[in-house]
Amino acid sequence: MKLFACLLLLSGFFIVLAALVLLSPLQERFAFVAAGFGVEILGLVLLTQSYKSMTEEQR
Amino acid sequence: MNVELSLFSILLVPFAAAGLALIHQGLGRSRSAAHAMLATLCALAVSAIVFVLFGSAWAGSIGAATHSFTAGGAHWDWLGAAAFFTRGISFDGADAAGLSRSLVLCLELFAVGLAAIIPLSAGADRWRLRPICLSSALLGAVTFPIFAHWVWGGGWLAQLAANFGIPSFTDAGGAGVVQVVGGLTALSVAWIAGPRRGKYSDDGMPAAIPGHNIVQVLFGCILALVGWTGLDAAASVLFYGAGPQQVVGVAINAMLTASAGCLAAVAITRSRYRKPDASLSANGWIAGLVAGSASCAMISPVVAILIGLVAGGLATTTIEVFELRLRVDDPGGAVSVHALAGIWGLIALGLFGHFPQGTRGGHLLAQLVGISALLGFMLPLIHAGNLLLNRFSTYRVDDDGHRQGMDVRELGAGAYPEFVIHADEFVPR
Numbered sequence: 098m099k100l101f102a103c104l105l106l107l108s109g110f111f112i113v114l115a116a117l118v119l120l121s122p123l124q125e126r127f128a129f130v131a132a133g134f135g136v137e138i139l140g141l142v143l144l145t146q147s148y149k150s151m152t153e154e155q156r
Numbered sequence: 157m158n159v160e161l162s163l164f165s166i167l168l169v170p171f172a173a174a175g176l177a178l179i180h181q182g183l184g185r186s187r188s189a190a191h192a193m194l195a196t197l198c199a200l201a202v203s204a205i206v207f208v209l210f211g212s213a214w215a216g217s218i219g220a221a222t223h224s225f226t227a228g229g230a231h232w233d234w235l236g237a238a239a240f241f242t243r244g245i246s247f248d249g250a251d252a253a254g255l256s257r258s259l260v261l262c263l264e265l266f267a268v269g270l271a272a273i274i275p276l277s278a279g280a281d282r283w284r285l286r287p288i289c290l291s292s293a294l295l296g297a298v299t300f301p302i303f304a305h306w307v308w309g310g311g312w313l314a315q316l317a318a319n320f321g322i323p324s325f326t327d328a329g330g331a332g333v334v335q336v337v338g339g340l341t342a343l344s345v346a347w348i349a350g351p352r353r354g355k356y357s358d359d360g361m362p363a364a365i366p367g368h369n370i371v372q373v374l375f376g377c378i379l380a381l382v383g384w385t386g387l388d389a390a391a392s393v394l395f396y397g398a399g400p401q402q403v404v405g406v407a408i409n410a411m412l413t414a415s416a417g418c419l420a421a422v423a424i425t426r427s428r429y430r431k432p433d434a435s436l437s438a439n440g441w442i443a444g445l446v447a448g449s450a451s452c453a454m455i456s457p458v459v460a461i462l463i464g465l466v467a468g469g470l471a472t473t474t475i476e477v478f479e480l481r482l483r484v485d486d487p488g489g490a491v492s493v494h495a496l497a498g499i500w501g502l503i504a505l506g507l508f509g510h511f512p513q514g515t516r517g518g519h520l521l522a523q524l525v526g527i528s529a530l531l532g533f534m535l536p537l538i539h540a541g542n543l544l545l546n547r548f549s550t551y552r553v554d555d556d557g558h559r560q561g562m563d564v565r566e567l568g569a570g571a572y573p574e575f576v577i578h579a580d581e582f583v584p585r
Contacts (some may be wrong), residue, residue, distance in 0.1 A: 100492050103536040107333045113525055117320045118228035123517050126322075130534025137531045144539075145482050152483045153360065155350065 105140030172383020178376030187561025274338030278490025329388030329449030339495025416464025417444020
């Protein structure tokens, strides 16, 4: 799960880079960057959840 | 470039490290106080040596050699390619470029130390000395230099304007380069080391483990103000061409952001707990300084107050979220104070900063791209590196260490030998 979460973080970053390379209107770039952030936040949530469940198992 | 001004500002930066060291050890337990201070010195020492030998080559500086490639019609300058062991930087003052590079090296040397001591707060009372040194070496050699190059060394984030027609990512005082990188390392360390023994009860409720010396914590805040002003001013002069008049603005804004952050924390904790909480108010002060770093020379005093207020409120509320909801045991609140407040500062620069050119939307987009690089690239890199180091040298102290405290376990003696603080732990059974 941690690996998948890290891959999601990286994927979000590459979506942001793709927005810079492939698009030029500011609004479209904003939309793509927002999508990239969404994927990054998903990765962060997953990473946090995996460590949270690990802490609860250890207790 | 004003050499005297930048050198004077750089020499103030160690006060920020001294302030953070006092804050970290004061917020930790008394039985780990000497360990916390020695860990600070070791983190500073290791990161400085490793950075000068290896990291500075990858951090590079504007105009120096770089590793780059061309893709998608853009020039991606992703890593410095200067010579290792500072070969190529002259300290004899023979040429202006050598002087500029030596000043950048000197500032980044102190900045990397500051970034290296931020995670100590998250790993307090359980992170062993050897892995602390290893993690500091990783930060000094790899993670800090990469992002420092991207932003301060003329890397791809500093070239967004040339490559993609939007303004370049801006971080005038190191909110991203120093604070967020340090804060994300703190998050990684808190995850890997796990919570302190006794922090969470069987039903998952966190126990309050108060800091042992709040006076030192609050004195550390004053020292940190001096150091932060130096860091913001030096980076603004060296990387963004600020002059003496803007440095005066930097000093005013640093004081205002810190003050607003502290007062926001005082007000929030007073309304929630009926009395102000001193440790959270100290965190609010530092969060204000962190958030103000990004835009230090580019905002008005009124905006500085607004940025500080939001940063103080953000740090105060999210420390509780991390502890209660996410089960992240971060004794000094480093993740909220450095990572989250730093990210807020970078966004605030896009929203409120004064720029000579470029649209407001363009600047905000550039800041979001930089934050995305921190979360999407730097965090996985930092976490993977620390997970790897944890395999070689376990981060978390064993159960005996938890019982004895880090001072006795790792140093053989406590910080306060004349006081019997936890008698039951030293009585033979």
